[in-house]
Amino acid sequence: MSDTNRRGLLVILSSPSGAGKSTLSRMLLDWDATLRFSVSATTRAPRRGEEDGREYFFKTKEEFEALVQSGGMLEHAQVFGNYYGSPLAPVEKAITAGRDILFDIDWQGGQQIRGSVLQRDVVSIFILPPSIKELERRLTSRGQDSAEVVAGRMAQAKSEISHWAEYDFVLINDNLEECFERLKTVFQAARLRRDARPELMSHVQMLNQEFEDLL
Ligand code: ADP
Numbered sequence: 001m002s003d004t005n006r007r008g009l010l011v012i013l014s015s016p017s018g019a020g021k022s023t024l025s026r027m028l029l030d031w032d033a034t035l036r037f038s039v040s041a042t043t044r045a046p047r048r049g050e051e052d053g054r055e056y057f058f059k060t061k062e063e064f065e066a067l068v069q070s071g072g073m074l075e076h077a078q079v080f081g082n083y084y085g086s087p088l089a090p091v092e093k094a095i096t097a098g099r100d101i102l103f104d105i106d107w108q109g110g111q112q113i114r115g116s117v118l119q120r121d122v123v124s125i126f127i128l129p130p131s132i133k134e135l136e137r138r139l140t141s142r143g144q145d146s147a148e149v150v151a152g153r154m155a156q157a158k159s160e161i162s163h164w165a166e167y168d169f170v171l172i173n174d175n176l177e178e179c180f181e182r183l184k185t186v187f188q189a190a191r192l193r194r195d196a197r198p199e200l201m202s203h204v205q206m207l208n209q210e211f212e213d214l215l
């Protein structure tokens, strides 16, 4: 939704790696062409098929640190031994233009954004896997990470899941289509939140004027 009468929402999706947040993000972005994706910067190496500027901005450690030093990051964190962060400028641009922006970030990034001046614009959603066995199956079947990387991500999953209760909404990604339906419901409801809709003030003023005119 692009509407200068409203402020854009910051939609944060977090989950243990492999629970399905990239898949669900892509589905939501395909479903709503006005929704922007916050392309993170990272020092991790590109996976097969990933393009610089589309999935991530791939940076060296030095480049990443310079971005942080210059105040260019809304949040940043170390995840699985690499730096990841959300560039600030596109976020500011999106929300002042009334565009919603989607973040696929870990719990540390979620905490930082919720603690920032933008906190009133945030809707946060945590995705849980149906089981740990299925989480491991998904990480392995994605077929893009070595056994060692998969093991490292499984080792971190418990700690990521321990932050589930910090989020506004929690979805269990068992059946993908059903989970996506619930995600759309959350997103549509969040767009109706009073805080995101300054235009309501003038609508209520108009209603009050009509009351006056009735007298
Ligand atoms: P994340 O972004 O959380 O690391 P992905 O979206 O990459 O996770 O999903 C990991 C793997 O699991 C992918 O191969 C994806 O196609 C698959 N997947 C995602 N959701 C489901 C689901 N509900 N049922 C079965 N497989 C799924």
Ligand code: 5GP
Residues within 6 Å of the ligand: 014, 015, 016, 017, 040, 041, 044, 075, 076, 077, 079, 084, 085, 086, 104, 105, 106, 107, 108, 109, 110
């Ligand atoms: P992956 O390497 O699988 O793409 O991502 C690994 C983890 O880093 C995921 O949990 C993902 O959500 C998280 N991540 C991606 N971008 C960012 C970011 O900009 N900031 C933070 N804090 N985490 C991120």
